[in-house]
Amino acid sequence: MLTFFTNGFSPFARKVAMALAYKGLPHETIDGLAHANRERLIAVNPRAEVPVLVDGDITVANSSDIVDYLEHKYPQRPIYPADLKARVEARALERLADVRIDAILLDCSIWTWADRKDDPPPGLKEAGQRDLDKCFARIEEALSRFASPLPFGHLTIAEFTYWPHLAALRPLGFTMDVQRFPRLAAWFQAMRRETVCMDDAKRTAEFMRSIPTNTSFEREKIFWRGDRIEWLLARGYHDWFMGEIKSGRVLWPD
16 A cells, blocks of 8 residues: 655645546555654655655655656556657656746745734735746747647646646736636646546645644744745845744754
8 A cells, every 4th residue: 555645735745646546546645744743754754845655665755756656666547748758848847837836836825824923025926926927938838839738638747737836826816817828728727627636626625724723734834945945035035034044934854
């Protein structure tokens, strides 16, 4: 039996959860970010990050590595394109979301889910929208090479990566201009017709509704890692971030 350390808020864990569901792989689910499971998570990943997959005597951390492992070990219902060039393109899309879009959305959304008594620093949301639009333009250009709303003809790592982010745009106060990005909008609508995506939406909605009254998770201190810090500093929010460090509201990996 596979053991999956996950969390309902993490887009990386949701990516893996959708891959597991798509492949029909039974697994035990453990919320690794719940206080009660912290030591179990650290035992399999000293950085205390989700997702982590344990398959017998094999432990895999990092969403991209987990999905790649699943594809090799359980090749039924492939989640990578068969064509090598298409596979490279799908992985490039995945990387853009993982290192750029995730950072923007997480950095700008803290005040919607964390226990905060302050306001976001001035201009943060506007900077986030500008950079999201740049990402959307890159995705729109990449999608222009494909005829189908699902660019690779079936659900792949690309959809499992983008669905959590695209579904979060409106709830977090961001927009995607369908006039400027029609192919991206069509791709998102195609995802909305897929059961695996809609099941993820239901799970995530239930988890988000529980956050205000759930004491199982840390909501005062924020867990930071490289890409999210990089985006903040690159947009000039050094002083704000230093204030977070000095106030003791920062958690570091490992």
